[in-house]
Amino acid sequence: MGAVRLVVVAGTTETAAVDGISAAGADPELRVHTPSADLEIVDAGRPAPGSPVPVSPTGCPTPAVVTRAVRELLGPEALPVEFVDAGLGAPTAARVRDVGAAPGGDVRDPEPVPEAATVFERARALAPELAAPASGDGRGGDPESGPADEPAELLVAETIPGGTTTALGSLTALGERGAVSSSLPANPIERKRRVVDEGLDASGLAPGDAAGDPVEAVRLAGDPVLAAVAGLVVGCADAGVDVTLAGGTQLAAAAALARHAGVDRRLPLATTSLVADDPTADLAALAADLDLSLAAADPGFDEGDHPAMAAYARGEAKEGVGMGGALALADRAGVDDVAVRERVAAVTDRLLAEGAGADGEDEPAVANRGDRQ
16 A cells, blocks of 8 residues: 555534534534544544543544544554644644634625635645655555655545535535535435525625635635645645545535636545435535546444444444545555454444543533534
């Protein structure tokens, strides 16, 4: 397996607080901590002291658990990580790169991402640096991994509650297919469309008005994570760096932004079968529209006997934090699905036990994932 570096772009948007958009029982004060804790889990295997464990009220763990499980199976040195702060709303113990983003506003605001141009350009400039060869990037002296002076392939992921609604806003502003997934088993797509319609009215946009102007689409109808991911994709194209988008409809929206910025190179999209099989998302059609190479990993969560597996299998937390991309890497490295499921169960149990111990209660603190896929 050639050198791959995971880049998780993390941020927040006030859109996640819109009634009926996020997962049931949402607490906006806890939800704002979720991306920060996700980075800590992927990085160190646990949230920092005082950070809530991102688990839904129904018991479904954050997709960061799956990505962390794969890192543990492959060895962290085989999958190094970089984190980009694209509008975090709470501190994180993970080391992050700054692209000048503030937390995103409500997509119904006239200008939810006023600094979209700055975020886009800083992320664009950062892309070659993130891919630069470094010691411990998993290549060593293995000739199958390629020369040590070649840039790594970037596997770009996201974590932002409320992100499928802002993805829908950006897609609509660009004039692209308006379908996105949800963390909920029953996707509230019509509610999301009404929210986006309110936002477009407030911004003075009609569907398609931002075609060819991706920064404007994000500034008026998106979130700062989309601005950063799109900038990274464009920066990779500029520098000749291979990039795979590790996510579902949110990353497809970022790909749409990159296409409208003039990127015409091959763009792989690595997601989960949970998103690909969601009829309300219509991801295959969106990927075809955008000329994306779609791959969907099926980890067989319906075959597991752990509560976390049951939650994933019934359609909660279908994607996020690079879940689909991590599963694809595990498959590429020859790690079987049983091993992945066992490690996901182990990481989940560890987090819940540590969270309960930290709280001094029977149940861990819950940071609702909101509208993540």
